[in-house]
Amino acid sequence: MTAVEDGLRLETRERPSHGTARDLVAEAIDTGALVTVVGRCTVDYEGRASSTLGPGERLVMLKPDGAALVHTDEGQQPVNWQPPDCDHEARLADGHLVVESHRETPEEHLRVDFEAVLEVSAYGLTDERDLSLEGTEEDLRQRILDEPHLIEEGFVPLATERGTPAGAVDIYGEDAEERAVAVELKRRRVGPDAVGQLGRYVDALERDLHADREVRGILVAPSVTDRASRLLAERGLEFVPLTPTGGTADD
């Protein structure tokens, strides 16, 4: 089976000279292609923090939206990077291909200096990027709004993202006895941080509403850690086990 012509743009050079590599990278940046450069290089970053990386073999990706990624043979995360909206540049310095990426606000600069270039490729890519994702906190919220009794019998949601001086409450409502209820949602097992978050909202609501009005705080998540459970008890907060999808909590 032979691949048919498909209109996808592609330009590749194996083991190019540094000059050829520079020209191809520079052209690809200009034409809005996605570029990969693989070779032995050093990397320097200066900006929100600063870092240096000694010689090693890596894959550098330059995206047309201005993002830059330096990947080694290990790890899901790039060892160095630059966020979108940066300006990329390819140049020769001391006979080496040097790729630089820069932005302001904040001032950040990435420099990759190649001592050997294994391959340079430029791809003209287009993507609709219509990702459909399920199992998020949003799904959990909708599930509760559809079936409020999942929280408890008589629970009535009154607002989502209700503002307080401490931040927005995921779901604000009332229980069967018309007590105010703040619900904090998490799509996965939670630790102490989520308890602190809920506690801040409850405190803020108790200040906001009349001081004599009781405010219940309910954490909704598949499960909680021991420490979080203890913190909930200390603060008089409650926990309701629930998953975004309706599956069992697999902790």
Added chain:
Amino acid sequence: MTAVEDGLRLETRERPSHGTARDLVAEAIDTGALVTVVGRCTVDYEGRASSTLGPGERLVMLKPDGAALVHTDEGQQPVNWQPPDCDHEARLADGHLVVESHRETPEEHLRVDFEAVLEVSAYGLTDERDLSLEGTEEDLRQRILDEPHLIEEGFVPLATERGTPAGAVDIYGEDAEERAVAVELKRRRVGPDAVGQLGRYVDALERDLHADREVRGILVAPSVTDRASRLLAERGLEFVPLTPTGGTADD
């Protein structure tokens, strides 16, 4: 200028047949090479959540440590991925190259189905990966341990990462009047979450120590947001502006 032979392994096919692509990807996985496959594809993920991605042109990277990345032409983050320690597999299905990546604990599966393959490359990469990074929270901690007066005159650090029922305090110490002090460090401007964190530690320490002993809580960061500042005041906590590097706080 011509690149010299450098021992770096490289295997590339432009617009290969799906069968050729499958063979090359499978061999590269076996030999521990880093693989890139560029082409038009759909992506399905099922695991901690689930997602589907319709047809589009993307770059798929398979790392020898088991990580997988699907990158579009936009964004610093991959649109889909799989963490390290997954098992990669390349197969033909309905004449299409299909790349799959799987792991257990948790059960997660990624499937990329190519309808067109623009290029397949396999790179044999090695990397020492000796990244040196400055400007981290660790740097801020060391700066304070070296010069405790940066917190205030008379401050004495007694422990780092001191355990409490609510978590570990970054720096625990005493002030000039021998009051207990909990210090929470952040390398950058902080919001309400950091105040909640510090508050939990202070509460826990006040329970741990004798109830009559006052515990001061000090947040150390380049700057704070308005809301965080208000929360600090409400809880009787303090703020000391300080950067990891000693530079000025650029908020």
Added chain:
DNA sequence: CGATGAATATCGGGA
């Protein structure tokens, strides 16, 4: 293996 919190976190929504 789980828990905990840092990160050049990134990303999207809202004011």
Added chain:
DNA sequence: TCCCGATGTTCATCG
């Protein structure tokens, strides 16, 4: 633009 919180966060460290 900044603030704020979610994320299939990932990652290192510690118990």
